[in-house]
Amino acid sequence: MKAVKIRENIYWVGGIDWNLRNFHGYLTPRGSTYNAYLIIDDNITLIDTVKHYLYDEMLARISSVIDPSRIQTVISNHVEMDHSGGLPKLMDLIPNARLVTSPNGEKGLRDHFRENWNFSVVKSGDSISLGKHTLQFLLTPMIHWPDNMVSYCPEEKVLFSNDSFGQHIATPERFDDEISEGIVLEEAQKYYGNIVLSYNSQVQKELEAASQLDIKMIAPSHGLIWRSHIDKITDKYRKWAFNQTENLAIIVYDTMWDSTAKMAEAIREGFENRDVKVKMFNLKQFHISDIMTDVVDARYICVGSSTLNSNMLPPVSAFLTYLRALSPKARIGMAFGSYGWGGQSIDQVDEGLKLCGFELLEKVKAKYIPDQETLKAITSRIEKEI
Numbered sequence: 001m002k003a004v005k006i007r008e009n010i011y012w013v014g015g016i017d018w019n020l021r022n023f024h025g026y027l028t029p030r031g032s033t034y035n036a037y038l039i040i041d042d043n044i045t046l047i048d049t050v051k052h053y054l055y056d057e058m059l060a061r062i063s064s065v066i067d068p069s070r071i072q073t074v075i076s077n078h079v080e081m082d083h084s085g086g087l088p089k090l091m092d093l094i095p096n097a098r099l100v101t102s103p104n105g106e107k108g109l110r111d112h113f114r115e116n117w118n119f120s121v122v123k124s125g126d127s128i129s130l131g132k133h134t135l136q137f138l139l140t141p142m143i144h145w146p147d148n149m150v151s152y153c154p155e156e157k158v159l160f161s162n163d164s165f166g167q168h169i170a171t172p173e174r175f176d177d178e179i180s181e182g183i184v185l186e187e188a189q190k191y192y193g194n195i196v197l198s199y200n201s202q203v204q205k206e207l208e209a210a211s212q213l214d215i216k217m218i219a220p221s222h223g224l225i226w227r228s229h230i231d232k233i234t235d236k237y238r239k240w241a242f243n244q245t246e247n248l249a250i251i252v253y254d255t256m257w258d259s260t261a262k263m264a265e266a267i268r269e270g271f272e273n274r275d276v277k278v279k280m281f282n283l284k285q286f287h288i289s290d291i292m293t294d295v296v297d298a299r300y301i302c303v304g305s306s307t308l309n310s311n312m313l314p315p316v317s318a319f320l321t322y323l324r325a326l327s328p329k330a331r332i333g334m335a336f337g338s339y340g341w342g343g344q345s346i347d348q349v350d351e352g353l354k355l356c357g358f359e360l361l362e363k364v365k366a367k368y369i370p371d372q373e374t375l376k377a378i379t380s381r382i383e384k385e386i
């Protein structure tokens with residue numbers, strides 16, 4: 001296996017995870033990559049590692065350029081084990097190497113691996129010289145753990161952005177212009193919705209700092225490297241981070257005897273009659289991590305559940321839990337559902353949407369099977385309220 005040259009004396013030496021289908025609950029049908037980068041200079045430097053089971057692949061790629069034992073500096077931009085899993089074996093090989101990381105990076109790496117490595121702690125604004133290359137550091141806490149930082153090489157104008165700007169795609173290609181633009185942007189949006197969305201205010205700060213840099217390449221820790229669509233992806237990040245939604249409603253529901261599904265259709269008609277685009281997500285068919293891709297764009301989030309044993313249906317509960325944790329802002333929510341006697345599910349969904357911090361439309365309930373008159377009234381109400 002070979003390294004891929006991405007800039008003069010900078011190489012991609014990561015691992016390709018062809019078989020990954022679930023990244024801590026986030027479905028990854030295209031697999032992923034863990035991107036490590038090697039800088040050849042007076043001080044040979046590796047930026048991040050890979051998941052533990054791809055260590056040999058990373059080492060083989062490094063070995064195609066230099067003897068790995070010559071690495072003098074390792075940058076750990078992020079503690080999470082998809083990027084640090086290869087670190088223990090690597091540090092066994094180069095025990096005296098300098099390990100550059102953020103203050104929380106040092107704490108996290110010590111807590112993970114219980115090793116007394118040669119830590120060199122940096123903060124925002126610090127830089128190190130590798131010879132001809134410099135690396136400048138910017139701490140980006142909570143994108144996506146407290147330890148995250150990004151590294152910028154001004155000579156080659158490369159931002160090593162770690163989790164920011166990533167996508168879960170396993171491909172032999174390394175650059176954004178080598179595969180379909182639609183796929184790379186869609187996977188970047190799914191990644192944003194499932195990994196980054198909670199941290200919009202931190203992304204706003206990162207974008208502000210990045211706007212001061214001359215960037216010709218964004219090299220994230222997952223997926224394709226951005227060199228041709230940098231403006232497009234940074235524009236998208238600006239839109240997403242600043243909670244700019246589209247004229248889109250998503251209707252997410254589960255249903256027992258199709259009554260809640262009928263209500264979902266009536267709600268859909270109301271939105272469509274007001275020229276709002278609608279996407280429908282029956283939770284029996286869609287995974288919550290796929291729905292998050294559209295949550296990123298949606299202004300309206302309608303959630304429906306029938307009542308089962310005095311509760312909402314479990315898939316709806318799972319969706320609301322996941323949604324609340326990812327904390328999209330500036331959305332309008334609406335609860336709906338059918339019931340037989342208690343009808344608790346609709347109140348629970350309404351409460352769940354309230355806990356998300358959404359502005360709420362009045363919840364909609366229908367007893368047993370909604371008749372045509374009831375469905376028409378639901379459609380009319382949506383038309384009036386939006």
Ligand code: FEO
Pocket residue numbers: 078080082083144145163221222
């Ligand atoms: Fe790709 Fe937060 O790790």
